[in-house]
Amino acid sequence: METPAPAALPKYYVLKEQILTLIEDAVPGTLIPTERALAEQYGTSRTTVRQAIGELVSEGRLDRTQGRGTFVAPPKVTHVRQLTSFTDDAASQGMTASARILDVSEVPADPVTARRLAVEPGAVVHRVERIRLVNGEPLAHETAFLAGELPGLAGNVEVRGSLYSALREDYGIRISEVEDTVETKLAGPDEVRLLAVEMGAPMLLVHRLGLDPDGRPVEWTESVFRGDRFRFVARMHV
Amino acid sequence: METPAPAALPKYYVLKEQILTLIEDAVPGTLIPTERALAEQYGTSRTTVRQAIGELVSEGRLDRTQGRGTFVAPPKVTHVRQLTSFTDDAASQGMTASARILDVSEVPADPVTARRLAVEPGAVVHRVERIRLVNGEPLAHETAFLAGELPGLAGNVEVRGSLYSALREDYGIRISEVEDTVETKLAGPDEVRLLAVEMGAPMLLVHRLGLDPDGRPVEWTESVFRGDRFRFVARMHV
DNA sequence: TGGATAAATTGGTTTATACCAATAGTCCGA
DNA sequence: TCGGACTATTGGTATAAACCAATTTATCCA
Known part of the structure; x- marks a missing residue:
């Protein structure tokens, strides 16, 4: 192997940035795809999707409610x-x-x-x-x-x-x-x-x-x- | 069933408080048991242990290093x-x-x-x-x-x-x-x-x-x- | 038509498992 | 004795799966 160390960014972090690009121009309140749909769409597991979404929720970019879904959040x-x-x-x-x-x-x-x-x-x-x-x-x-x-x-x-x-x-x-x-x-x-x-x-x-x-x-x-x-x-x- | 709603605190949160009592009187730098050991000791999975420890690390109560272990952190x-x-x-x-x-x-x-x-x-x-x-x-x-x-x-x-x-x-x-x-x-x-x-x-x-x-x-x-x-x-x- | 009920949907929690990566210790050979 | 390779240990990442809980939607009945 010639180039063994590529980037090593965690997968969930890459996904988090991808989701960010999806929502950055969306109006607050917009519903995003379900966790299960995102997992399939990005070829990953629901666990990883939840970790990505979880940080976006912590940062105030998304709101989520059990049974309803996950939404784009209003600004700070x-x-x-x-x-x-x-x-x-x-x-x-x-x-x-x-x-x-x-x-x-x-x-x-x-x-x-x-x-x-x-x-x-x-x-x-x-x-x-x-x-x-x-x-x-x-x-x-x-x-x-x-x-x-x-x-x-x-x-x-x-x-x-x-x-x-x-x-x-x-x-x-x-x-x-x-x-x-x-x-x-x-x-x-x-x-x-x-x-x-x-x-x-x-x-x-x-x-x-x-x-x-x-x-x-x-x-x-x-x-x-x-x-x-x-x-x-x-x-x-x- | 007469009393259907007991407490419903997440398991990882209960574990987190238990770990807190373990470390609150320990000197900074003390090594705590490994994640695998804690999982067995408290009859839970390593995932749950990691979630509990993860929050304590975020709160500045613990420090952890891959390959070394998890330690009691110094105060803020x-x-x-x-x-x-x-x-x-x-x-x-x-x-x-x-x-x-x-x-x-x-x-x-x-x-x-x-x-x-x-x-x-x-x-x-x-x-x-x-x-x-x-x-x-x-x-x-x-x-x-x-x-x-x-x-x-x-x-x-x-x-x-x-x-x-x-x-x-x-x-x-x-x-x-x-x-x-x-x-x-x-x-x-x-x-x-x-x-x-x-x-x-x-x-x-x-x-x-x-x-x-x-x-x-x-x-x-x-x-x-x-x-x-x-x-x-x-x-x-x- | 209205309302209760059932089913489907969606996020929330936990387990078990596998493998990667960094560290510390051990052992062996020069 | 020193240096390096190997190994065991420990945390780090990711997957798959099962089940719980809140909500919404569909259905059925009065």
């Missing part, structure tokens, strides 16, 4: 954080943002939360758990912990529609500095249930610590965003 | 961006940051780069492609495009060891505002080759636009970070 949503709120952001891009409240309660702070909020472990803090939606589609699962006295928080968040609005308008709490941490995470059963993503899909895990003008920690929030639909933007002065 | 590196440079950041955490320069050249700007840097398409811009390393381990693949006259850039970047230092010290260019965009991406052949990650591993794709004090775009950079080793931190005033 861009979200600009900073001054603007989640709601204003979406509006500026011609989309409607909303939130579904799962829980508003008072709980004893676990050690991690207590340290972040600078309260004693076990001290009572407010807990706000929500699903954030854009155009009716679930985009993130968010759990916020808040220190301090906030009577009637549940009702106020409900009325204002925004946690930040309620803090500012109803309690005079202003957040002037935030620290965001972003890392990757894979979807587990919770995300599958709440955000309609697939097991193992890449997610963006965001932690936010909000400080008031005096530098006191006020808000500690953990958010899990769909990695296939979301883009995180931070603008800052050096 | 935290990186604070903003005022501090990549180099200073690492130093503050007791680690050593370095960069391997792959290419410093002048190229005609492609349409996207030209628009970001506000130059005409095809205008010559500087291109700096590097691998960023922490403690000798590759962490990110970064390609920066710079507008303007920068004679001797290659040598200066080499000497300074930092692109930002060279811009500031050698050309008097200061970046006073940046916009970072963070999203997820799956590792392709390039990342596998340059960053020693697995095909399909989740990565953080970061785009940075740097502006000088007059608001003129100076730097346009695309970075691909290992999602299993990296955490992105942004601190900002509202």
Whole structure:
């Protein structure tokens, strides 16, 4: 043998790029061939087809539903954080943002939360758990912990529609500095249930610590965003 | 049947959590049993074991090498961006940051780069492609495009060891505002080759636009970070 | 005509198997 | 003693097959 090392790209990866060329000009929502059809068409096994499609789903290029089929996905949503709120952001891009409240309660702070909020472990803090939606589609699962006295928080968040609005308008709490941490995470059963993503899909895990003008920690929030639909933007002065 | 719906968690997910309990107290570098051994031990197939291990590798909990075995991975590196440079950041955490320069050249700007840097398409811009390393381990693949006259850039970047230092010290260019965009991406052949990650591993794709004090775009950079080793931190005033 | 039921379709999970490729260890010969 | 070939081990890729689960479509009956 004279030329023994050709390319060695995995077969599923080649197939993935072939499927990409099939869908790059298709309108979102278009149905693609079934896995069994693609396997036969490209002379491969369904396992390999599923691996290729699986990555395209993770990258937000395809959506699939058991019993229905696999479809071309809409493009990513861009979200600009900073001054603007989640709601204003979406509006500026011609989309409607909303939130579904799962829980508003008072709980004893676990050690991690207590340290972040600078309260004693076990001290009572407010807990706000929500699903954030854009155009009716679930985009993130968010759990916020808040220190301090906030009577009637549940009702106020409900009325204002925004946690930040309620803090500012109803309690005079202003957040002037935030620290965001972003890392990757894979979807587990919770995300599958709440955000309609697939097991193992890449997610963006965001932690936010909000400080008031005096530098006191006020808000500690953990958010899990769909990695296939979301883009995180931070603008800052050096 | 009275209770037909028990739990329905995928078998590989249950196994994944079992493996997690095995390794959570182990020192980094510890060798875990072989895939074939785990399959027999837990009464499942090697395919299922590989699916479980694959996610743990994606999450940065395990490292594996063909022919050697699978090992407990070291914890994530935290990186604070903003005022501090990549180099200073690492130093503050007791680690050593370095960069391997792959290419410093002048190229005609492609349409996207030209628009970001506000130059005409095809205008010559500087291109700096590097691998960023922490403690000798590759962490990110970064390609920066710079507008303007920068004679001797290659040598200066080499000497300074930092692109930002060279811009500031050698050309008097200061970046006073940046916009970072963070999203997820799956590792392709390039990342596998340059960053020693697995095909399909989740990565953080970061785009940075740097502006000088007059608001003129100076730097346009695309970075691909290992999602299993990296955490992105942004601190900002509202 | 409307609605319940059955069948077909399509993606989801798991197993078993075979072979490839990289590594580490062993053994043998110069 | 060193160097290289061989072998065993371990992860990497791919196939075929079977069965489950959600959805859609077709069918049949009241």
